[in-house]
Each structure stands twice: as structure tokens, then as C-alpha cells.
Amino acid sequence: MAPQHDAYFYDRKTELKALDDTKSGVKGLADSGITKIPGIFRRRDHALDKPVSSSSCDQSKISIPLIDMGGIEKDESQRSKVVDQVRRACEEWGFFQVVNHGIEETVLLRMIDGVRGFHELDSEAKKGWYSRDSSRKVYYNTNFDLYSGIVTNWRDTLIFVTAPCGPDPDELPPVCREIILEYSDKVLALGSTLFKLISEALGLNPNHLEDMGCAEGLVSFGHYYPPCPEPELAIGTSNHTDSSFFTVLLQDQLGGLQVLHQDRYWVDVTPIPGALVINLGDLLQASL
Template sequence: MESNYDRRSELKAFDESKAGVKGIVDAGVEKIPRIFIHEQNMQYNVNVSDSSCDSKFSIPIIDFKGIDKDVTLRDNIVNKVRDACENWGIFQVVNHGVEVTVLDEIIDRIRGFHEQDLEVKKEFYTRDFSRSFIYNTNFYFYQAPAANWRDTIYCSMAPSPPNPAELPEICRDTMTDYSNEVMKLGLAISELLSEALGLKPNHLKDMGCVEGLSLLGHYYPACPEPDLTMGLTKHSDATFFTILLQDQIGGLQVLYENQWVDVIPIPGSLVVNVGDMMQVTSLQ
């Protein structure tokens, strides 16, 4: 049976359905397709502590309130950012300036896209990265050892915003509003990172580090065999930094001192993950 298994054909058939992982769930499957089984990752997880519920660690939480009004307070926040980046590479931000209504709306609209009628979604399903808006399952679907149990939408929002007519109606306006707010926050974070490196506030901005913005919306359908697959495998981001918005279900974890630590969702908060390019830049 092993020798007769044609993985490539199974990947192709799944991709051509354009139904995504959500389509599998809607079909009522009780066993997940073999392409989603993570044998190597399941073996890896046995060797790393997964007792995050009992962990003595928690990721840093930084309050941005008053960041531009008090020099002493700002210096304190810069120190916290420096410490979080050096020791964790990730931190959670509260009082960041993005309205909760904007955060709630983008979550609602992205979920709405993934849960709308399949025939409407199909027109956006593609692996052509020249398209303004992309919906598919896993970017490296054909290259990865196993597929992740998630569907994703992707759109480059800056420096060249897409034509609104090319975006799905259900999330068109919300994507633009959210992106505008996140760009402002991204600039503020770049200033803090610059200062944490002992540089002028505009250093990273002048390098062009905050000109681009890509918006990704992951959707993780309920899985009938969750122990056999993963929604997102362990990885590091290649960006300068990523601003993450979780719904209240959570599920995000960070590896710290050989232990997976839960990033507990805080209503209205955002998570900042320092990327590989930021690490390289800080060494120069």
C-alpha cells in the first residue's frame, strides 16, 4: 500500500477542488486525508515539553499608553521592548491605539469570507502570486512534507494598495481600514525598535523597513483528528516584524527554553513577533 500511494495526485485533486480544508469539514469526513498527517512533527512534539498550561513562563505584555506624552515612560517602554526582543522575540501589546471595533471587525470579516458559499470563494482560489488577492490552502502545499490544517487569504496592502474592485466584497472595506491602522502602529513599533538598538527613532523607517504590509487571514476549521495534524507548524517569520491578531480561542504558542508557551489572548491586544530580517539588521 505504501508503494502505491500517490501523494502528488492527492495534493492535485484537493487543490483542484478549490474547496480548501473548510470543504473537507463541510463534507463530513471522519478521517483526515493522508496529505495532512504530520508524522515527523508528531514525533518532534514528543521530545519537547508541551505542558504550556502548567508553564511558569508567560510572554511579555507591554502597555503603550502614554508612549508619546512622557519621555520617562517612553524610555521605560523602550527598555521593555529591548528585553522582550532579546529574550523572547515576541511580546504582547495593549493600549496600542487601534480601536477594538476595528480588530473585531477584521476577525469577523475574515471568518465571513472563509465561511461564505463555496462558489463565491472559488473565484479567488489560486496559486498565482501575481494576483492582488489570494485564497488557498498552504503556500508551500506541494513542497511541504505534510499540509497544514488551515485555509488562508493573502493580500499585499502596501506600498501599492490593491484595486478595491479586486478584493472580496465581504471584507473589502475592513481590510483597508485595518491595514491603515496597522501601518500607523507598525511605524510606532519601528521607532521603539530603533531606540532599543540605540539608534534614532526614524532609523528603521529610513531604511525602508516599514514600507510594505501584507495581510494574511488564517482560518482553522474544526478537525476530526487533531492529534494527527497541525494548523501551523513551528517556524520563524522572515519579515522585520509581524503584528498578530488572535481571536479569543487562542492556539498560538512560542518555543521558550525548550517549552511551548501559550500566548494567552487578551481582548483588544496585539502580538508583535520579531522576524528574521530584524535579527539580521540588528547585527549590522
């Protein structure tokens, strides 16, 4: 069995490098007109982390918490209510959706269009941003863990670091430069508000988490999932926990997003126009 095992990993590594060397990502494969997905993308379910699921979960009666943040800066009773909702959401879920969060829906839609616009550029026009150098402030690639992941996801990602020290605007792709800068400013402001609410939910000074430096950085990941010729054999995003303090997920990208609740069953996240999904992440727990 050992020779077969070694041969499998050798072949896989060769395919991975061949894909990486094109600097065109998964979108390049899709554009080439392939009718069969390469072996590196084929699901190997025995290698995936599969938590216990429950067929008895009634999706119509359970969902991640939805929190209306409207009025929290002016109405103390509303703020107290939201703090309590945040506390319960953090304790019971680790995920929640927010509305009236201060980021206009037009900004969210322009951000989605900007990321999509970049990924749908001609391959040659994108190659200058293709990199695996994580010290860069703006780059794109396919699968950050391409060479170490158990399964290769059918997706490409545009990564941009905009705080605490952002890139020179000229480093950003022109197709989404303006909206990235606007969106990042608004997400930083929302992050500050969320960290204050979480601090209050913990019974701490509202500035506690910010004073620890939790709100200083911002890195964004603009995922893109090209059409797949064999979607039943591939996977867009593997089961995972998130290592960021909190992740803002755009609703347009939520097809198939699920949250593992109480280590028992997966709960579908129902998209709500203009809402954002907040994922607390592993590091917040570690920091506390």
C-alpha cells in the first residue's frame, strides 16, 4: 500500500504545481472549457472532518440569531437589548446576522461587483497580482493552503490588507480600487462597534477589546467560485473554523453556508438582503 500512497501524493503535488504555475487559478480552468475536473478537486469524503449531523433538525424553526443594531448609539434601552442579544449569540452560536449596521446596501453590492469584476478579468490582466507571498498587501491566488490542504477547493481569492497600514492605492486593482477603500473604512467602523458590544456583553469596559488591539487590523478575502463542470464532485469551501476575530460575510456569497450548532447539526444560513453575517472566530476565544 505504501507505494500507491506515495504515488498518489506525488501525482497530486505535480497537478497542484501545474495549476499554480498557470497563475490563472480555477477561473482559468473553467474558461478553458474543461468538461471533467482535475483529480486534485475531487472530493475525498473520508479525508474530510465530518461532524455528526441530525436529520431531525427542523430548519424552519432554527436559525442563527438576527440582531437589529439600529438606534444603539442614541437609545440606551435599545443598546442594552442588543448587548444582551450579542451575549446570547456569542455563548450559544458564535455566529449572528446584523441589520441596520451602518454599511449601506449599495456599498455591499458594489463590493460584490468589484470582487467579481476582478476575478472575471482576462487571465493575463490578473497575473500581476497572482502570488503566494503573504507579506504582500494585495494579491490573489487559488487556495491559500494549496500544497498542504487535504482537499483543493474550487475557488479563487483576492486578498487585501487595508489596516493598520494599507496598501498604496495604486497596488489595488483598478476595477475595484475605489470600493475596496470605501468598504474597508466602513468595516473598520463596524468592527469598532462590534468589539464594544462584545466587551459590554462580557461585563467589561466598552473599550476593553479595542485597547487590546483587536480592532487594529483588517484583511479581506474576496472569494470567487467559477462555474464547475462537475459540481457534485467538487467542494467550494471545506469544513473549517475561522481564525479571525470576526468575519463579515457578504450575503451574495452565502449559497450553501452552514453553521455547526452545538456540535450536533448543520444549520443553513438564510440570506437576508443588506444583512451581514458575523463569525466570532477562534482567536477571540483564545484572547479571552
